[in-house]
Structures are given as structure tokens and as C-alpha cells.
Amino acid sequence: MSGHTVTFDGREIPALPGQTVAAALWSAGITAWRTTRWGGEPRGVFCGIGVCFDCLVEINGRANQRACLVPAAPGDVIRSGDEDVA
Numbered sequence: 001m002s003g004h005t006v007t008f009d010g011r012e013i014p015a016l017p018g019q020t021v022a023a024a025l026w027s028a029g030i031t032a033w034r035t036t037r038w039g040g041e042p043r044g045v046f047c048g049i050g051v052c053f054d055c056l057v058e059i060n061g062r063a064n065q066r067a068c069l070v071p072a073a074p075g076d077v078i079r080s081g082d083e084d085v086a
């Protein structure tokens with residue numbers, strides 16, 4: 001299966017057709033991409049089904065997108081908003 005790439009905080013990572021942003025990040029070894037408001041605890045995927053909102057990222061300038069639900073499209077620009085976590 002041929003894939004494509006997206007960028008995450010400026011880093012190019014591979015993604016497969018139909019793969020969610022969260023799955024692409026995990027496949028690239030990125031398991032946390034934001035921190036909690038209080039305590040600065042790392043967060044990535046928790047529920048994986050769109051319920052907990054732990055996996056929020058900015059995708060193509062749209063803030064607060066759930067990485068576990070959004071497919072990673074070719075050329076997507078994904079930002080953690082918290083570059084020191086990634």
C-alpha cells in the first residue's frame with residue numbers, strides 16, 4: 001500500500017491512505033503531542049474513539065481537531081501547539 005506524507009511540527013512523517021492523524025503519529029513514534037493546562041502532563045490518544053478530546057491537534061490551521069478521528073490527508077500540516085512535547 002503506497003502512502004503519502006504529512007508534516008507534524010515541521011517534521012515530515014509518513015501516512016497511509018485511511019490512516020488517522022493519531023495513527024500516523026503513533027507509527028512515527030510520537031505518542032504525546034500536547035500537555036495538560038495544569039501540571040503540564042503529556043497527552044496523546046486515550047480513548048481513540050473521539051470521546052475524551054485528549055488528542056487535540058491543529059490541522060491545516062484548524063485548531064482543536066481530534067487526531068483519532070481525522071484521516072491524515074496528503075500534505076496536511078499538523079501542529080501540536082506545544083512543540084516542546086513532540
Ligand code: FES
Pocket residue numbers: 044045046047048049050051052053054055056066067068069
Ligand atoms: S483519543 Fe479520545 S478523542 Fe481522540
